[in-house]
Amino acid sequence: MLVDRYAYSNRWRAASPEAKATFAAGGFIAAFGAGRPSAALTVAVVMALVTIGGARVPLTVWLRVAVAPLGFLLVGMLSLVFSVDAVGDGALSLRWLPDGWEPVFRLGTRSIAALSALLFLALTTPLLDIVALLRRLRVPATLLDLMVLCYRTLFVLTDAAQAMRTAQAARLGYATARGTFNSLGLLLANLTVQVWERSRAMQRAAQSRNGDGAWRFLEHDGAMPHRELALALSGAVLLVAYAFGNP
Amino acid sequence: MHAAAALLEFANVAYRYPGGNSGLAGCSLAIEAGTRNALIGANGAGKTTLFQHANGLLRPNAGIVRYRGQLIGYGREGLRQLRSEVGLLFQNPDQQLFSASVREDVAFGPLNLGLDAATVRRRVDEALHAVGMDDFSDRPVHSLSFGQKKRVCIAGVLAMQPRLLVLDEPMAGLDHAMRGDLLRVLDELHARGVTLLLATHDIDFAYAWADRIHVLAAGVCVASCASTELPRHAELLTGCGLRVPAVIRLCGALARNGLAFGNGAEPRSVDALVGLIDQEKES
Ligand SMILES: Nc1ncnc2c1ncn2[C@@H]1O[C@H](COP(=O)(O)OP(=O)(O)OP(=O)(O)O)[C@@H](O)[C@H]1O
Numbered sequence: 205m206l207v208d209r210y211a212y213s214n215r216w217r218a219a220s221p222e223a224k225a226t227f228a229a230g231g232f233i234a235a236f237g238a239g240r241p242s243a244a245l246t247v248a249v250v251m252a253l254v255t256i257g258g259a260r261v262p263l264t265v266w267l268r269v270a271v272a273p274l275g276f277l278l279v280g281m282l283s284l285v286f287s288v289d290a291v292g293d294g295a296l297s298l299r300w301l302p303d304g305w306e307p308v309f310r311l312g313t314r315s316i317a318a319l320s321a322l323l324f325l326a327l328t329t330p331l332l333d334i335v336a337l338l339r340r341l342r343v344p345a346t347l348l349d350l351m352v353l354c355y356r357t358l359f360v361l362t363d364a365a366q367a368m369r370t371a372q373a374a375r376l377g378y379a380t381a382r383g384t385f386n387s388l389g390l391l392l393a394n395l396t397v398q399v400w401e402r403s404r405a406m407q408r409a410a411q412s413r414n415g416d417g418a419w420r421f422l423e424h425d426g427a428m429p430h431r432e433l434a435l436a437l438s439g440a441v442l443l444v445a446y447a448f449g450n451p
Numbered sequence: 452m453h454a455a456a457a458l459l460e461f462a463n464v465a466y467r468y469p470g471g472n473s474g475l476a477g478c479s480l481a482i483e484a485g486t487r488n489a490l491i492g493a494n495g496a497g498k499t500t501l502f503q504h505a506n507g508l509l510r511p512n513a514g515i516v517r518y519r520g521q522l523i524g525y526g527r528e529g530l531r532q533l534r535s536e537v538g539l540l541f542q543n544p545d546q547q548l549f550s551a552s553v554r555e556d557v558a559f560g561p562l563n564l565g566l567d568a569a570t571v572r573r574r575v576d577e578a579l580h581a582v583g584m585d586d587f588s589d590r591p592v593h594s595l596s597f598g599q600k601k602r603v604c605i606a607g608v609l610a611m612q613p614r615l616l617v618l619d620e621p622m623a624g625l626d627h628a629m630r631g632d633l634l635r636v637l638d639e640l641h642a643r644g645v646t647l648l649l650a651t652h653d654i655d656f657a658y659a660w661a662d663r664i665h666v667l668a669a670g671v672c673v674a675s676c677a678s679t680e681l682p683r684h685a686e687l688l689t690g691c692g693l694r695v696p697a698v699i700r701l702c703g704a705l706a707r708n709g710l711a712f713g714n715g716a717e718p719r720s721v722d723a724l725v726g727l728i729d730q731e732k733e734s
């Protein structure tokens with residue numbers, strides 16, 4: 205969990221989530237407002253630079269996290285670049301660039317800018333901080349409980365899967381191609397059972413400490429960090445102003 | 452026995468798991484208020500199953516469980532009452548921790564007790580301090596080591612300030628220093644009048660620490676005695692596949708060879724025996 209690791213260890217870990225979210229929101233709005241591809245790219249680069257230079261997330265980490273969504277984006281753009289038409293008797297014709305490069309670039313660069321803004325938030329702010337922030341913003345509790353539960357379960361499951369894989373590998377489960385298929389099948393089947401067991405165990409754990417289904421949380425008791433917020437807000441405003449100034 | 456004074460009492464409790472495995476098979480034992488109790492038994496003897504009955508997580512198929520002389524009510528209110536007074540530490544910390552952050556998990560129980568935020572915050576801080584995890588309060592649970600998770604679990608139960616604390620192998624996986632710390636916490640709780648019941652595989656520790664020892668074998672409590680009487684149950688222990696505490700064997704060997712120490716007072720740990728021997732030499 206690369207994202208999680210840096211969310212906890214970056215230089216701005218302790219900065220207020222409000223400030224970081226404000227700045228990220230600024231990046232988002234700017235991404236949508238930027239008309240010219242060059243403007244959107246600038247927004248993307250600024251957000252990335254702030255993440256790498258400001259929060260000290262290594263460039264390689266940023267790239268590794270970004271590569272998967274960028275891949276999806278590329279595939280999505282390809283489908284816009286080509287268009288398949290049905291001509292006459294069941295034959296298909298492939299057309300290159302139905303509407304020209306312009307809209308594709310526009311969409312692509314905006315998406316990259318939005319991604320860069322999202323990565324800024326994800327790589328500098330632990331999910332728990334984000335959830336706490338959302339709670340303060342009065343997002344429905346059920347939604348947040350679900351987020352927290354998924355987050356915890358994600359780690360419990362990857363731990364379980366990893367432990368099983370290691371255990372299988374230690375006993376030569378992956379030594380041959382045949383064995384690999386066999387082991388993977390076993391692992392998947394067991395993981396299903398484990399998910400079931402885990403959910404029951406979690407329920408029992410909650411019950412043992414008087415949990416009745418409703419999750420209660422401690423209110424945040426820190427003072428509002430005005431300076432950080434002001435800084436983030438001005439950064440966000442600058443970005444948005446720049447983006448809308450370059451339609 | 453002193454049934455009237457028992458805080459928690461199991462009478463002929465039988466429990467069969469849904470798959471058909473027998474968890475408990477007519478187990479009877481009583482925990483008296485204010486005592487330190489150790490539950491020992493081989494793997495699969497039913498310790499965990501028994502503990503889950505103490506907290507109302509499992510309901511016996513047959514037999515009864517009494518808390519403070521009253522049958523446990525398995526309705527919503529009855530269980531709420533019981534669980535606010537009986538704290539349970541799970542054997543496996545990963546089963547107990549479900550919140551994402553340490554502080555959140557420790558706060559879970561106290562918040563469920565309906566305490567106000569200030570009290571909860573104080574209790575969480577105290578509990579985390581007691582287990583030496585103050586610096587970890589904002590860490591995500593999954594980034595902790597096994598022993599650290601275990602400590603967080605202990606804090607989560609301590610924060611509820613139970614009257615009876617049930618601990619399923621609390622020492623397993625803790626380092627030497629932490630065991631000492633945990634023992635001090637338990638001593639403090641005991642001094643405050645909290646009743647303690649813990650399961651352990653460390654028979655030497657059980658003998659040295661507990662006031663009463665309960666032996667579980669194949670779902671039945673085969674012996675419940677004051678620790679001081681344990682030397683007379685040595686054969687029973689071996690019969691259940693358990694080890695006899697080292698100090699009992701040592702004392703036995705010494706006595707057989709005409710080397711009795713401490714005029715009849717039996718030492719309950721090797722350390723105590725060493726102390727006696729040194730004393731003997733000085734006098
Ligand atoms: N979830 C379960 N489903 C079915 N059978 C179970 C389950 N949990 C325990 N058992 C069975 O119940 C019996 C008692 O198990 P229990 O977990 O109480 O033992 P234990 O004394 O805690 O052992 P250990 O020292 O290994 O923790 C065992 O025979 C076990 O196989």
Ligand SMILES: [Mg+2]
Nearest residue numbers: 498499500542
């Ligand atoms: Mg057990």
